[in-house]
Amino acid sequence: MTHWNFYAGRGRPWTHVCRSVLLAVALTLAMPLRAKVQIADKGEARCVIVTQPGATPAEHYAAEELAATLKEITGATFELRELAVDAPASAIIVGPGPLAAKLFPEVELSKFGGEEFTMRTKSGRLLLAGGRPRGTLYAVYRFLQDELGVRWYTPWFTHVPKRSSLNLGTLNSRGQPAFAYRDPFWFPAFDGDWAARNGSDSQTARLKEKHGGQVTYKGFVHTFYQLVPPEPNFKTHPEWFALVKGKRVGENAQLCTTDPQLRDFIAERVKAWLRESPDANIISVSQNDHAGACECERCAAVDEREGSHAGSLLELVNYVAERIEPEFPNVMVDTLAYQYTRKAPKTLRPRRNVIIRLCSIECNFARPLEDASNALFARDIRDWHRLTDRLYIWDYTTDFSHYLLPFPNYYVLGPNARFFHRNGVVGLFEQGAYQSFSGEMSELRAWVLAQLLWNPYQDDRKLVREFVEAYYGKPSARFILQHLDFISQAAQPFYVGIGHPDASPYLRFPTLVKAERLWQQAEDAARGVPDHLWRVRQARLPISYLWLSQWVGLQRECRELGAKWPINPSRKNYAAQWLATVNEPGPVGWSPMTLMRESGQKPADFAAQVGSEPDELLYEPPKRRAIAATADDLPENERKAAISVQDDRAIVFREPDCARPVADLAASDGVAIQMTAGPNGARGAMELHGGKLPAAFKPGRYKVYYVARVEAADRAKSNAPAFSARIHDGPAGKYIAERTVRVSETASDYRSYLVGTVELNSYSRLWMGHAHDEAVKWVWFDRAILVPVK
Known part of the structure; x- marks a missing residue:
């Protein structure tokens, strides 16, 4: 087995390659009347495509791809010839070989890296060639994309501009992908033809010998x-x-x-x-x-x-x-x-044949990795870069608990790719929704990531706009782009990890109302173009999923706000409609979503779970009263300085089956979050986010108390856990305080439980949940109390 050296020449800055390609494009556009190579004229071929003896399967395939795509562009049929000694006056020479060496002796293809390529015109001929195994294939694909405007957006949608006459100006460029290993690990990216055309050498894509193999x-x-x-x-x-x-x-x-x-x-x-x-x-x-x-x-x-x-x-x-x-x-x-093991060692260095794959799993993906909220990861990547030039990244680009959750990283992908490249990364694995189609914006992310892994210094916002306009149609794109901007901004105050619950603080009722309106406008704009309409309807599934998964809580929020319910009032009918859209027939190369989360939930199972009508009494928000004084069981000096954080600022998990706000006369404002155990390990829980704390809160050190009460059955063991409490520090990527409160510590009236004395910031998360034990009937959360510590 031949092992190719994919690292050869990687030290050459990508900006040099970029400038040469841009110069080539400028020359091509500027000199249409002084064409160096005539390819087609009024639908007739004006050149031949030449391969050479000793060509690899990938080089033969490159010539075939070139001929087929040029025919799609011009309508002309292009002759393929294998030649060794001479070529016609107008020819495209594909790959290295004796003819390339004779006609372009100044290009030393034998010194090219395994993915390095050149596009070069001379005396009426065009050379598209590169190193082995994939350089020539990439020369053809970059020529078709960068020079002729072809785009392979998805495995089922390719944009091919039509031009019956095709002339080339001067081309003289040399380049290679910015990263040696490029894996946009989203389900649409596993198609072998799509992967090769978009420059992916992913170990998971179905790449074959004709594609030049893969890592x-x-x-x-x-x-x-x-x-x-x-x-x-x-x-x-x-x-x-x-x-x-x-x-x-x-x-x-x-x-x-x-x-x-x-x-x-x-x-x-x-x-x-x-x-x-x-x-x-x-x-x-x-x-x-x-x-x-x-x-x-x-x-x-x-x-x-x-x-x-x-x-x-x-x-x-x-x-x-x-x-x-x-x-x-x-x-x-x-x-x-x-x-x-994320932190780099002080003295040890990886050997020359060792790759370090640094993982960003703890990071805040609502903001770039250079943001202050990700400072510890930025430190780690810089420290590893000082130790090795074989640095890979395992990055995360979706919510693995909910593949349909709107994940606000649309405009973070580009800054992160550039950050990686500037810090010496040579391999990049971008893990997304990899188990089936129809993850939230999966087609967009697969294509945008593939472009950024090839050249991270592209304008990522332009890439997003280009894809959205091409794939969904310009009339719908206006509203979809507004949606992407809106979701990105809504998430900014929060620390968004890769396992965020569907009850997320940036996806509450007002946010979903606006998102629903934008998607309805996008769908209305797509009517009359069946392909666009189908794509918009598939892309709308995540917002519909959120309505279904959070139905009761959103209905309650709607009534609290005195707003109008914006969608079908029947959850049963809405769930059936959602599932029908999931399974709606699509194009060749696509199949319906099979898994909604990494752990394996199927759409049909989810639709069945929410396919009934809740008791409308659950929609009624409990009445609150004026807030009582701070808990009497705290020391007087703490009561005076305390900040009270009521339950109405909390996100409720597993509502209504395991948790929901209820009227409680014993609670400080007459309302508490009631939690219980559910089937299959489910439990009620709630979470307060630093971005939603009262205005009196300022980042600093606090004693954190949870005010709660418990009702346990007589059979409950005194040492059994009643509820768990913990505090997570987003930037630190860890829990900084945890406590399990046992039945013996609880009472039927409200008590203040110290969770810890910790540093809190706007990205802190304060969580509390039932401890699963069915003998603990109910746990009520009234509020959190934050006492500043000087």
Whole structure:
């Protein structure tokens, strides 16, 4: 198996490539009357397309793609010839070979990187060629896209401009993609033809030999237990597995990465894997998707020295990389900088054949990674960049709990791609809704990301506008673009992670009313163009999903605001209509959505879940009264300074089955959030967001109390959990205070429970939930009390 060097020439700044392409375009447009190459005239071909002896399957396919697309543009049929000695006076030379070397001796194609390419005119001929395996294919596709305006927006929608006559001016450009590994990991991006045409070398896309192959991983991610299966190894070698709280653990944890025998075992396993998979470019030796880092003396000493758990992990990975290099000199060993290993080590450096894949999982995706809310991640990427020039990123571009949730990163993707490139990233994996079509704006994100992975310095807002206007039609695009802007702005006060609930603070009743109006206008504007109408209706599904999933709470908000309900008043009928749209027949290459979240909910199951009419009494908001004084069980000095945060500022989860606001005479304002346990592990919960706290709140240090009461059955055990409380710091990416309140600590009247003394900011989240125990009948949350600490 030949392993291509995808890193050759990567140091050349992309801006140089950009300028050359822009110059080429300018010259082409400026000199139509002094054409250097005549391609077609009034629907007749005026040149031939030439391949050369020794051409690879990808180079033959490039010529075929060129001929087929030029025919679509001009209506002309182009002859394909294989020539070695000479070419007609008007010809397009495709790929490296003897003829390219003879006619364009100044272009040293043998020195091109594996994805590097050139577009060059000379004496009536055009050279489209590049390095192997994919350079020539990319030369053809960039020519068609950048010079002729072809766009492959989705696997089922290609824009091909029509021009019966086609003449080229001077072209002289050389380029390559900005990143060596480009994976817009959205379901539409897995189509092999679409991926190749949009410059993706994704390990997941259905790329074949004709596409020039792809980057091929072995193992891909979270491979510790794949390399060292607990069964049977834990019984025979418990010392190979992580020591956690004084005990060796063989499940939902990690390995003891400093154990000498384990290191040798993993090195041999990696060699065996690579012998089984000779096509692999990269092999993953990476931590499991759990916590449970090893705490043994050896591992702890390394991690203490390096200031990060990445220390003991990297020692193992470097060892394996060194051991396999003699037999597999062109294979890279990949590992993660993920959660507890995200922070770079102080002194250790990855070997030259090691890839560090840094993960952005904790970040705020409503804002760019250079925003202050993401300062810790920005620090980590810069620290890793100082240690290695083999830095990859595993980035996250959707809400994995709700693929249909409007995710406000539309205008964050571009700034982030540029930030990655400026900080030495050479591989970028953009994980999105990867399990089926119809994730929220999935087609838009797949295409925009593919363009940015090729060249991150493009205007991402222009890319978004271009796609929306082309795919949905200009009449509808006006309203859809307003929707994208509106959702982006609505989310700005909040820390938006990748597992946000559907009851999100930026997606409340007033927001959805405006979104509904914009989508209705977009749909009305698309009538008369069936393709556009179908696309708009599919793109509208997320807003309809939110109405259904939050129906009772939104009805209550509507009545609290004295507003008019903007959609079908029958949830049953609305759910049936939604499911019919989900399954509406679509174009060839598309199929209906099958999974709505990473954990696997099916649209039909969701529609059945919400396919009944709620009791309208649940829509009535309970009556509030004037707020009583701060809780009497606090010290007097704390009561005077306290900020009271009422339950009406909270987001309620699993309403109405497990939680809802109810009238409660004992509550300070006559209303509390009542929570209980539900089936299949469900439970009621609520959350307060820093962006919705009272005006008196200022970022700083506070004692945080939750005022709550509990009704437990006689059979409830005194040490059983009654409710859980925790506080999350968005920028820190972690919980900074947690408390489990047990039945013995509770009472049937309201008490103040100290959750912690913590630093709060506008991105803090204050959560409370029922503890699942059915013997705890009800938990009521009245309010939170914030006491400033000087």
